[in-house]
Amino acid sequence: MMEASHFYEPRLGHGLPHDPFNAIVGPRPIGWISTRSAEGLLNVAPYSFFTAFNYTPPIVGFSSIGYKDSVRNIEASGEFVWNLVTRPLAEAMNQTSAAVAPEVSEFELA
Numbered sequence: 001m002m003e004a005s006h007f008y009e010p011r012l013g014h015g016l017p018h019d020p021f022n023a024i025v026g027p028r029p030i031g032w033i034s035t036r037s038a039e040g041l042l043n044v045a046p047y048s049f050f051t052a053f054n055y056t057p058p059i060v061g062f063s064s065i066g067y068k069d070s071v072r073n074i075e076a077s078g079e080f081v082w083n084l085v086t087r088p089l090a091e092a093m094n095q096t097s098a099a100v101a102p103e104v105s106e107f108e109l110a
């Protein structure tokens with residue numbers, strides 16, 4: 001029988017076939033974070049660790065697992081656009097999660 005609860009210390013591992021953390025809060029809104037590199041190249045990528053955090057002052061954000069292009073671009077430009085993915089955009093959004101050469105515009109690709 002399935003246990004009704006599961007306890008684990010992240011540093012010791014969860015002992016399950018898949019990491020449960022990704023499914024604990026679901027469904028989650030998907031952010032489509034668009035940025036511009038120092039060279040002016042455009043980038044867009046999905047981030048599910050993403051939400052509005054505060055009302056006054058208004059704060060939106062996302063979290064990157066590691067130092068990805070979006071983060072590098074934001075450091076260089078000081079800006080990002082926080083777009084909310086809706087169902088009709090889901091397939092296009094998925095296409096922008098794969099790594100592509102930086103000179104390829106993910107906007108055109110998707």
Ligand SMILES: Cc1cc2nc3c(=O)[nH]c(=O)nc-3n(C[C@H](O)[C@H](O)[C@H](O)COP(=O)(O)O)c2cc1C
Nearest residue numbers: 045046047048049063064065068069070097098099
């Ligand atoms: C639905 C979905 C949600 C994702 N959420 C995250 C996330 O919250 N954090 C993260 O680091 N990567 C997330 N990814 C993976 C990134 O989109 C992927 O690593 C992407 O290549 C990063 O692009 P960038 O290097 O242009 O920033 C997600 C991918 C998908 C398809």
